[in-house]
Amino acid sequence: MTGRKPHIIGFAGYSGSGKTTLAVQVVDRISRHGLKVAVVKHDGHGHYRESEGTDSARYAATGAEAVIVAGPGYSYKYEKTGGGAGLGNALAGLDGFDLIVVEGFKKEPIPKLVLMRTEEQVRDGSLIDDHTVALVLKKIGDGTYPAAGERNIPVLDIDDPDGVAAFVLRRFSYI
Structure with a gap:
């Protein structure tokens, strides 16, 4: 990458939703495409x-x-x-990367994938905002995804890291 700011994609979700597990798998797949990837993980507690x-x-x-x-x-x-735990501080100095994967920082105005494992989380929808680029859901018992309501947001399978990685690569025109 030359002269461009890195693209940023966030992984947001409730505690225990599988953010780290999926992000690790996606970073592995994206790195295999020859992209230079950095990861910023939020430690809110x-x-x-x-x-x-x-x-x-x-x-x-x-x-x-x-x-x-x-x-x-x-x-x-x-x-x-000294500036707190803000995402801006964590991103400082990360120029030169193709992609920055951000885990957590769910309230930050960055493009994000929102992971939800239960129908209740999908119905609640409080993590979904104008920066949500896809919902990453766990299929329910009948093999379908919980209804995401009237939202016109792509739905990805939480158990398909290849599909999630491909979505991220397409979003930033790497494939």
Whole structure:
């Protein structure tokens, strides 16, 4: 990718909806197309911690503003942003990627796939907004999807990561 901002696609859903499982599978498939993909995962509850006792955790505990761990073929960066947990802070510095997959940040105004596993979640519909580009649903007992009401939004199968990856690739004209 040259000179363009990366495309962004979000994976939003209730806790336990399968966001991480599906996003990991989709990123794997999209990466096989030769695209450079970054992932930003929201930790809305502040549960993430560096593993206690690791050197990077010890440095972070000292008050270091940034800790970078570099190894063969990778680097990991932990940085205090001071600006809160906003998506804008997390996206800063991610130019040079083709696609950024965002997990969580369900209220952010980005194109997103909304995952729902139950008919009740679909009926509630509170996660669906003007930025929802597709509903990713679990089929119900009779093999159909729960009715999405009057919404004119594509429906994808939560158990079909190949289909979801193809949808994302088509949306951004990569295939």
